[in-house]
Amino acid sequence: ITNWADGGDPDRVEQLEAINNPEDPAAGTRTVPFARELYIERDDFMEDPPRKFFRLAPGREVRLRYGYFITCREVVKDDAGEIVELRCTYDPATRGGDAPDGRKVKATLHWVAAPTAVQAEVRLYETLFNKADPEEVEPEAAAKGADFRSNLNPDSLRVLNGCMLEPSLASATPGQRFQFERLGYFCVDADSRPERRVFNRTATLRDTWAKIRSRGSP
Structure with missing residues (x-):
């Protein structure tokens, strides 16, 4: 955030209040750190x-969940042309996620503050087979010796390393369950250790943009 210093110390970390469960007020709140440098999902920018x-794009303003409105001002790429950094400005008056002047944005993104983020391994599980009936094999393939194994889903498990999570998850213990907003439901794996945190996805959530993209909509 290029104008973060306008609000005070450029290295400051603010503590924002976040709701634990929007559908259950009794679940209470937690504090999440907010700083000049943040991580967002790569899929949340084009x-x-x-x-x-409607997510972040050059010149577009979006809301950071429980945080501020930000606007992307500059895209930084490496020598290979890959995007490595987005330089944005924030509106200090929008702390908490609402604009006093009433202006609206069309997207809300989740994020973590870089200085306080904790790393984890995340395992994304999908269906083991590509067909509802694994024994359903095309006749031509069956004639060549194919069996149910030809219907195995090669992407039934994807392992993501170096994922950045908010610091409250540093103390999560095996078996604990969480919803990662807009991503799905996860539980802490039995392999998880303080020095190597592991989270397993147990259920996905609907992604509106992914659904539109799969239909080939312009």
Whole structure:
């Protein structure tokens, strides 16, 4: 955030209040750190967005969940042309996620503050087979010796390393369950250790943009 110093010490970390469960007020709140440097999901930014993509893009303003409105001002790339940094400005008056002047944004992103983020391994599980009936094998393939194994889903498990999580998850213990907003439900794996945290996805959530993209909508 290039104008973070306008609000005080450029290295400061603010503590924001976040709701633990929007559907259960009794679940209470927690504090989440907010700083000049943040991580967002790579899928939440497009340099040349199609018509129905409302997340972050050059010149566009979005809300950071429980945080501030930010606007992308500059895209930084490495020598290979890969995006490595987004330089944005924030509106200090929008702390908490609402604008005093009443202006609206079309997207809300989740994020973690870089100085306080904790790393973890995240395991994404999908269906083991590509067909509801694994024994359903095309006749031509069956004639060549194919069996149910030809219907195995090669992407039934994807392991993501170096994922950044908010610091409250540093003390999570095996078996604990969490919802990662907009991503799905996760539990702490039995392999998890303080020096190597592991989270397993147990259920996904609906992603509106992914659904539109799969339909080939412009």
